[in-house]
Amino acid sequence: MRRFCTVNLGAIITSRLGALFATIFILQVSVVPHFRLGGYVIDLPLILVVLVGLHLTPPNGSLTGFMVGLMIDLALETPFGMTALTFSLIGFAAGSASPHVAERSVITRALTVALLGATATALFAGFGVLIGLEYVSRRELGDIALVTAVAAIPIATLLSPLIRWSLALRSSPVTSDQ
Secondary structure, eight states: OOOOOOOOHHHHHHHHHHHHHHHHHHHHHHTGGGSOBTTBOOOHHHHHHHHHHTTSOHHHHHHHHHHHHHHHHHHSSSOTTHHHHHHHHHHHHHHHHHHHHTTSOHHHHHHHHHHHHHHHHHHHHHHHHHTTOOOSOHHHHHHHHHHHHHHHHHHHHHHHHHHHHHTTOOSOOOOSOO
């Protein structure tokens, strides 16, 4: 008698995304600090949250952002919850943009990731100012946002197929506006 194995797609997607986020987090804390762009460290988990959020609903994008941000807050020396709040809001924004951007060209997604990445950088700094921390000066904030946006474009382009695989998206993205 043959036994049929039922596959739980939700478990597969969760395990793929978990492995992807864990890999990106390990790269962020061990490799990325040695390769600075304009003197600043690129925030790979932020770029990944935005990319994944572009394929999710706003609540799921927010939850993804919160979980990744919480992991970062626990591991790095940031005020507890500040990264989680920032990533949660950016994940929600990415999920809100999802119907308009997710199935567009890779370049459109990359530019959206760049814009949301720069926004997240400014939002994080703004939260820091609200609680009395001044991580960056106004001049540095613009530089950091610009570096984040510039770095996000090629990284988003390279990671996009991996995100589609992780989320088990079968259709190929539309390359032109219809």
